Amino acid sequence: MSLLTRIICCGLFAAVLSVAQAEGLTIEITKGSQTAVPIAIVPFGQQGSIGNVKLSDVISSDLGGSGFFKALAEDDMLTKPSEPEKVNFRDWQALGQDYVVIGQVLGNGGSFNIQFHLFNVHNGQLLMGYKLTVGGNELRRAAHHISDLIYEKLTGRKGAFNTRIAYVTSAARGNGRQYMLQVADADGYNPRTIAESPEPIMAPAWSPDGSKIAYVSFHTKRSEIFVQTLATGQRQSVSSYPGINGAPAFSPDGSRLAITLSKDGSPDVYVLNLANRSLTRLTSGLSIDTEPTWSPDGSTIVFTSDQGGKPQLYAIPSSGGRATRLTFQGDYNARGRFSADGRSLAMVNGNGGRYRIAVMDMASRTVNVLSEGNLDESPSFAPNGSMILFAANKGGRSVLSVVSTDGAMQQKLDFQSGGVREPAWAP
Amino acid sequence: MKFKKAYLVLAMTAVLATGCSSTDEQDESLTEGQGTDASTSGYSDGSMSGSQFGSGNGYNSGAGYGSGSGANLGPEFSDPNNPLSKQVIYFELDSSQVKQEYVPIVAAHAQYLASHPNQHVILSGHADERGSSEYNIALGEQRAKSVERMMRSQGVSGSQLEVVSYGEEKPAVSGSGESAWSMNRRVEVGYQ
Missing domain, CATH: 3.40.50.10070 (TolB, N-terminal domain)
Structure with missing residues (x-):
């Protein structure tokens, strides 16, 4: 494999600093500090x-x-x-x-x-x-x-090298496709398949203790949310209402899942109590409300809504209440994810047809665009907050990318076969 | 051209379900990974106690698309001059409004369904790859629901229609650029 692969990025300083390989995986640092x-x-x-x-x-x-x-x-x-x-x-x-x-x-x-x-x-x-x-x-x-x-x-900051990531791969198989939910080391090595299906698998989300993953599977040709325990492989269906069952996010105490359901009409954000399966509806109205994520203190849920016309991020108390709009920069802001300290919120920022990863400083509300792609999505913070993992597009194929939160460094994890999407960094 | 295959598959899928009992034969082909705890190291801080996954623990692969079920559809569905032969409705960017040129196609299907009350269809909504995937699931559903509403208003019973959204997960045409994206923002009318 090409140790010679060189990618010149539009940064100030660009060179391939290292290329590692395992099981068809290459890691390229495409922008160095x-x-x-x-x-x-x-x-x-x-x-x-x-x-x-x-x-x-x-x-x-x-x-x-x-x-x-x-x-x-x-x-x-x-x-x-x-x-x-x-x-x-x-x-x-x-x-x-x-x-x-x-x-x-x-x-x-x-x-x-x-x-x-x-x-x-x-x-x-x-x-x-x-x-x-x-x-x-x-x-x-x-x-x-x-x-x-x-x-x-x-x-002086904790490292995040000895951590894991989850992601979904898809590749052609026979006349259809095969989707695999995998967990690997943070550098992409040691991938293990957690679930696979000829129908899409989406939205893996880690439990706060890293022992479980919630995800959406379409293997019954309908969407359904599962929670799977990694150590045993045991899996439980937790939501299979008519319509959308999507976008699961564990509460910081692990007892609840924020999810998206469309059973009552348009997609809305609900909180599902995992112990008794009771549902609390957080949003309503005709708009699309989806992609919930919890603030680390559990008090707030940030979600994507098109109630103002275009998708933007809003915050709502996790116990219910009035939603307030968070983002105003760019014509598309979606899929927020908090850093573990709650000070930063990563999102997909769309502007002039380019979709890139941006971070909002929660105190000042300033937004910085970090990534340099056109079709970047699914940002996820490293547990130490130093990096953001996301899905990018490279020549029509989706690859995983990592950018440092100051934007100075970017690298790609490229699985040679098929596409890799929906990454989630374990806590 | 992949979408053409999808038509064929849909048509094939179509052949059986008319007579299908209402017991849902679900495709249980999701495979669980099973793991063992591999915390055997003498790591002093315990950080090594990970889990290893791997051995797939199989559900039997059931029937997928195109493997035999489907509706017994008449020749009008394969006549290119008949609107019933068109089973994909395309949409504008970030829109779930059925465009004027597709209104007669939706109407033709609605008329057919209204006069064949035992016929079921799945309206599957899709989006192009831009933006976030769960938002695109929502967008795909809105598109499918637009078609559903239009059909309902033309006399189709709600029990004949099922809506599912795949968002950007199942592009009809792979690749990036408006030529692919315009083929992917769609609702497929799948006769069962």
Whole structure:
């Protein structure tokens, strides 16, 4: 596969910083940050067999993909120490690095002992030394965990590398299509199929504890909302009213789902109590009201409505009440999603026929457009709020894309076969 | 050209359902993933306790589109000069209003249905790929409901009509651009 793929983006600074591949998946950083901090992740020393996972590559790809760091290519390293006393800080200073990470992996018959050290290159200070033991096929996860530790140490913010995403793939099969709901690591590796059907699957939404996913399935040729427990695969139908059963969103306490139903006429937002299945209707009228999402404190539901003519975002108390309009910029604002701290609201912003991902600062109500596509949709925040995952269109095929919330960095996760849509980042 | 296939499929689907009993034979082909808890690591902070999914636990694949059910429709449905041969209504961007040129087509189907009260149709609404997918589900439903209202006003019984919206999930023509989008903003009249 083309390690040479180069995508030039209209940003100030553009280059493919890394391309990783697994199961037909490529990750391309299509826009990098100019202010990224240089860091060198030296290949870890190895004893025993550790299979085909190269920790330094995974960590470099994680940190480089965050937009905060620029990882040094292995080919440019003058030395590759794996023990603290072998690190010559002048070498790394000469290469313009700010930080260097070294480590070792010891394969231990089914498990691995990993240790690593993080140094400040300029003063030689040891910032972090860490040992961990992981099981047989958990090396990638261990690498993501190390990335999280380094990221948090150097940025002061929690990392989101050791997290998962859900998304829906669709590909031609026979005379029809096959839709698959999958869960994968945040970098797209280790995809597992949660549900599949020849009819559409839509709108995966995570429960706040990450143990369940709600989604819409059309496998009966009607829409129906399911809640599926990931550990057991057990699935429950929670809504199959006539008309639309759509857009599920878990309440922050996990006890309720905000959903869209059209059983009473036009699409309206309802709150479904999962314990007793009672419904509370939040919106009414002839307009389209859909795509509910909860504020993290549970007090407010933001939804898309065309009550003003064009789709815009509105907020309504989750216990019911009067809706107030939130968005005024652009002729189309839809599918809001809050960051975990509730300070930002991501949305699809349509303007002059271009649909891009924008973020509203809830305090100032200012809106920033972050993505650069024409058909971007389904934004979803990383749990640490640093990135937004969304669906983009590349040459007529849908791919997943990630943009940093400051817009400085963008990368694509491209599954080679078929389209990938409706991503949702796990909490 | 894919939409032509859809017609054929619809027509084929059509052949049986007239005599079909009212027990819904649902297509139970959604497959559940089943998982095991893979938290076997010695990870000190417990963050490794994930779940692994995989082994598909199968529902039997039932009949899909075009696999045998359908209505026994007369030759007028395949006569290109007869409006009944047209079973797709197209819409303008972000609109659910039936355009003037499609009014006679809807009327022809309504007339047929009114005189064949045992005949059922599914009106499936669709949208183009632009914008958000759940909003497009709503838009697709409004389109299908526009057609439904028009048919009801012309004497078709509500029990003959079922509305479903697929939004942007089932494009008739793949690809981007107005030529594809205009074919995808549609309501398909599917005889059962």
